Amino acid sequence: MSTISREEVAHLARLARLEVTDDELDAFAGQLDVILESMKTLGEVDTDGVQPTSHAVPLVNVFREDRPQPSLPRDAVLAGGPDTAEDRFRVPRILDEEA
Amino acid sequence: MSDRIIDKYAVELAADIREGRLSAVEVTTAFLDRIAAVDGTVKAFLHVDREGALATAAEVDAARAAGEELGPLAGVPIAVKDVVVTKGLPTTAASKILEGWIPPYDATIVERLKAAKMPILGKTNLDEFAMGSSTEYSAYQQTANPWDTGRIPGGSGGGSAAAVAAKMAPLAIGTDTGGSIRQPGAVTGTFGGKPTYGSNSRYGLIAFSSSLDTPGPVSRTAVDGALLHEVISGHDPRDSTSIDAPVPPVFEAARLGARGDLSGVKLGVVKEFAEGTDAAEPGVVAAYEAGVEQLVKLGAEIIEVSCPSFTYALPTYYLIAPSEASSNLARYDGVRYGLRTGDDGERGLEEVMSLTREAGFGPEVKRRIILGTYALSAGYVDAFYGKAQKVRTLIKQDFEKAFEQVDALISPTTPFTAFKFGERTGDPYQMYLADLYTIPSNLYGGPGVSVPVGLSEGMPVGLQVMGPVMGDDITYRVAAALETTQEPLLADTAPDIHANVRFTSFSEGGK
Numbered sequence: 340m341s342t343i344s345r346e347e348v349a350h351l352a353r354l355a356r357l358e359v360t361d362d363e364l365d366a367f368a369g370q371l372d373v374i375l376e377s378m379k380t381l382g383e384v385d386t387d388g389v390q391p392t393s394h395a396v397p398l399v400n401v402f403r404e405d406r407p408q409p410s411l412p413r414d415a416v417l418a419g420g421p422d423t424a425e426d427r428f429r430v431p432r433i434l435d436e437e438a
Numbered sequence: 439m440s441d442r443i444i445d446k447y448a449v450e451l452a453a454d455i456r457e458g459r460l461s462a463v464e465v466t467t468a469f470l471d472r473i474a475a476v477d478g479t480v481k482a483f484l485h486v487d488r489e490g491a492l493a494t495a496a497e498v499d500a501a502r503a504a505g506e507e508l509g510p511l512a513g514v515p516i517a518v519k520d521v522v523v524t525k526g527l528p529t530t531a532a533s534k535i536l537e538g539w540i541p542p543y544d545a546t547i548v549e550r551l552k553a554a555k556m557p558i559l560g561k562t563n564l565d566e567f568a569m570g571s572s573t574e575y576s577a578y579q580q581t582a583n584p585w586d587t588g589r590i591p592g593g594s595g596g597g598s599a600a601a602v603a604a605k606m607a608p609l610a611i612g613t614d615t616g617g618s619i620r621q622p623g624a625v626t627g628t629f630g631g632k633p634t635y636g637s638n639s640r641y642g643l644i645a646f647s648s649s650l651d652t653p654g655p656v657s658r659t660a661v662d663g664a665l666l667h668e669v670i671s672g673h674d675p676r677d678s679t680s681i682d683a684p685v686p687p688v689f690e691a692a693r694l695g696a697r698g699d700l701s702g703v704k705l706g707v708v709k710e711f712a713e714g715t716d717a718a719e720p721g722v723v724a725a726y727e728a729g730v731e732q733l734v735k736l737g738a739e740i741i742e743v744s745c746p747s748f749t750y751a752l753p754t755y756y757l758i759a760p761s762e763a764s765s766n767l768a769r770y771d772g773v774r775y776g777l778r779t780g781d782d783g784e785r786g787l788e789e790v791m792s793l794t795r796e797a798g799f800g801p802e803v804k805r806r807i808i809l810g811t812y813a814l815s816a817g818y819v820d821a822f823y824g825k826a827q828k829v830r831t832l833i834k835q836d837f838e839k840a841f842e843q844v845d846a847l848i849s850p851t852t853p854f855t856a857f858k859f860g861e862r863t864g865d866p867y868q869m870y871l872a873d874l875y876t877i878p879s880n881l882y883g884g885p886g887v888s889v890p891v892g893l894s895e896g897m898p899v900g901l902q903v904m905g906p907v908m909g910d911d912i913t914y915r916v917a918a919a920l921e922t923t924q925e926p927l928l929a930d931t932a933p934d935i936h937a938n939v940r941f942t943s944f945s946e947g948g949k
Binding site: 375 | 539540541542543634635636649650675678679681747750752753754756757764768771772773774775776777778781783785786787788789790791792793795796799801804805807808809811812815822824825826827828829830831832834865866867870880881882883907
C-alpha cells in the first residue's frame with residue numbers, strides 16, 4: 340500500500356505553488372512513496388521525553404543595537420526584479436482571485 | 439618541485455608571490471588559461487571572471503611593490519560555488535529561477551576572500567540549490583569527474599571539487615548541508631572540510647536548510663584547506679546563528695599533523711556504519727581499512743564506538759532538510775528577483791507564482807519542496823518533522839557520548855565511488871545514500887573533513903574525520919597526518935585532462 344497518493348501530491352504541489360504537470364505527478368508520487376517508506380523507520384525510535392533539536396548550536400535571542408543601518412541602494416535591488424515600475428516591484432493583480 | 443604553476447599548492451603559491459618568485463598576475467593567468475584549456479571538457483564553471491580576477495591580482499602585485507605586507511593567501515586565486523552571492527557577478531544556485539540575477543551584495547565569506555586579496559576566478563556548478571549528490575541536477579550543465587569524464591564529480595559541490603581536482607583552481611569554496619563539500623571531495627580525490635556549524639557565516643549563502651548549511655574549504659591538501667578555513671571563519675553579526683568564539687587553530691593543527699605523528703590520538707570507528715544496508719561497497723571498505731592501518735602506524739589508537747541513532751540519520755535528514763527548504767524556497771515568487779513566467783496582464787499573482795516556480799525549479803527541488811510541505815502539513819508535522827527533530831537530539835547525544843571516549847570519529851566519506859552519469863537520477867533514494875556517512879555531522883553541528891585515502895578500481899576513495907563541535911583542529915590534524923603516508927600525494931595523481939604530459943611531482947612544501 341502506498342503512503343502517498345497522486346492526489347495528495349497534487350494537493351501538496353498546489354499548497355507549495357507549483358503548477359506540476361501530469362508526468363511529474365506520476366513520477367513524484369512513486370518516488371516520494373519510496374522516500375516516505377524509509378522515513379517510517381523513525382517510528383521504531385523511542386523518543387519519549389526527548390527534547391527536539393531545532394538548531395545544531397543552541398543560541399538564544401541574539402540582539403544587535405537598535406540603530407539605523409544603511410540599506411542596499413534601491414536601484415541595485417530593483418535591478419534584480421523581473422518587472423519594476425515607479426521605483427517599486429510591479430506585481431500581477433492580487434484581487435479577484437479564486438481562493 | 440614542479441615547474442607548472444597549476445601543480446603547486448596554495449601555500450607554495452602564496453609564498454612564491456610573497457617572496458617575489460611569481461607575480462599574482464602570472465599565477466592568476468595560469469589558472470585562467472587552464473580553465474580555458476580544460477573546462478570545455480570538465481564544465482566546472484558556470485561563470486568565469488577573468489577581468490575581475492586579474493584586477494585583484496594586479497592589486498596584490500602593486501601592494502607588494504609598494505612594500506605592503508601580504509596576507510597568508512594574497513594573490514592565490516579561488517573558485518566560488520555558485521550558491522554564494524557575489525556582488526556584480528551572476529549567481530544562479532544552478533537554477534533557472536535565478537538566471538540572470540546579479541546580486542547587489544557580497545556574502546560575508548566573499549567579503550573575507552576579497553579582504554584577503556584572493557582573486558575570484560569564477561562561480562562553480564552545483565546541483566540546483568545544492569540539492570543533490572552528483573551535480574546532475576544543475577539546470578545548466580553536467581560537470582565531469584576529472585578522474586573519469588563519464589562519471590559524476592559528486593554533489594552538490596561537484597563544480598568546486600572538479601575545478602580543484604583538474605587544477606583549474608588551487609582552492610575553492612563549497613557549502614555542506616548533508617555532505618556537499620565532503621562527498622565531492624571523496625569522489626574527486628580532493629580535500630574538503632565542513633566546519634562546525636555556526637563558525638562560518640551563512641550571510642549571503644542562498645539558503646537551503648538553515649539549521650544545517652555550512653560553507654567551507656575545498657583544496658588538494660589539508661594544510662591548504664586549513665589556511666582557507668582561517669580566512670573565511672569567524673563571528674559575523676549579520677548571521678544570528680554565528681558563534682562568537684575564537685576560530686579553532688586549524689592551520690597549526692594541520693602543520694602538526696603533517697609531521698606524521700598521531701601518538702596519543704584516539705580515533706573512534708562507528709560500529710553501526712559497518713553493518714547491514716549501511717555498509718560501503720567492498721572497494722571503498724578496502725581502501726578505507728588500509729587508511730586506518732596507516733593511521734595506526736602513525737600512532738593513533740583505534741576504538742570501536744557505538745552510535746545506534748546514526749542508523750536513522752538519513753530519514754531524519756530527509757525530513758528536516760526538505761522542511762526547511764520548502765520554507766526557504768518560498769521566497770522565489772517571481773516578484774523580487776529572477777524569473778517571472780506567465781504574467782500576461784490577465785493572470786493573478788498566485789497563478790503567475792505557480793507558473794514561475796514550475797518553470798524555474800528542476801525535478802529534485804520540486805520533490806524536496808513537496809516532501810517538506812508534506813512533513814510540515816497539519817496532521818503530519820508531529821509524526822514527521824517533530825519526530826525527526828527528536829531523533830536529531832539522539833544523534834547529537836551519540837556524538838557527545840562518543841567524544842567522551844575518543845578525540846575524533848573516522849569512517850569512509852561515502853559508501854561508493856563516483857558513479858556513471860544517469861545511474862541514480864531515476865531513483866532519488868539511491869542518490870540520497872551517497873550522504874549516508876556525512877549527514878550525521880550536519881545534524882549534530884560538528885566539523886567533518888574528507889581526505890583522499892586510496893583508490894577503488896581506479897576511482898578515488900575518501901576517509902572522513904568527524905570532530906566535536908568547535909573541535910575542527912583535530913580533523914585537520916588527522917587528515918594532514920594521513921597525507922604524509924602518500925607519496926606522491928593521492929590528490930596529485932589525478933589523470934591530466936590533457937593526458938599528453940603526466941606529472942607525478944611531489945612537493946614537501948604543501949604538506
